[in-house]
Amino acid sequence: MGRKKGINKVNHIPEFFGYKPVGKNNIQTGEVDFYFEEYEAMYYVDYMRMNYDEAARAMGMSKSAFGRLIIKARNKVATAFVESRAINCVVGEIYSDERILECTNCYFKFIANKDSIHVESCPVCGKTKFEDIIKPIVK
Numbered sequence: 001m002g003r004k005k006g007i008n009k010v011n012h013i014p015e016f017f018g019y020k021p022v023g024k025n026n027i028q029t030g031e032v033d034f035y036f037e038e039y040e041a042m043y044y045v046d047y048m049r050m051n052y053d054e055a056a057r058a059m060g061m062s063k064s065a066f067g068r069l070i071i072k073a074r075n076k077v078a079t080a081f082v083e084s085r086a087i088n089c090v091v092g093e094i095y096s097d098e099r100i101l102e103c104t105n106c107y108f109k110f111i112a113n114k115d116s117i118h119v120e121s122c123p124v125c126g127k128t129k130f131e132d133i134i135k136p137i138v139k
């Protein structure tokens, strides 16, 4: 399987556009761009409590590359907390086993249900037009 360097496998994506600290005006403090692959790294290690080897394997990358990715991800979350910044979720350089759709109305991104051919509506705005932004890998 030929795969471009620096492209990471992501099978879970955030179910939100981002986070904002309560009581802060983020026009002044700014945002932190948090990539889907950084979310995936934290999902495996910090949420699912996998070790680096398992997580690196799940993301199709080397343990050292995974180590750099998880440090970057944690640093971004820490930066958002310490500097009262909002977190903005960004797609990044990814591929997936899943079909990832983007709503053409509100630009929310979500994983299409594998079991149904038709996606009924956007989970955020309820509209019914989507674009495939990530197509699943054909094995």
Ligand SMILES: [Zn+2]
Binding pocket: 103, 104, 105, 106, 107, 108, 122, 123, 124, 125, 126, 127
């Ligand atoms: Zn939508």
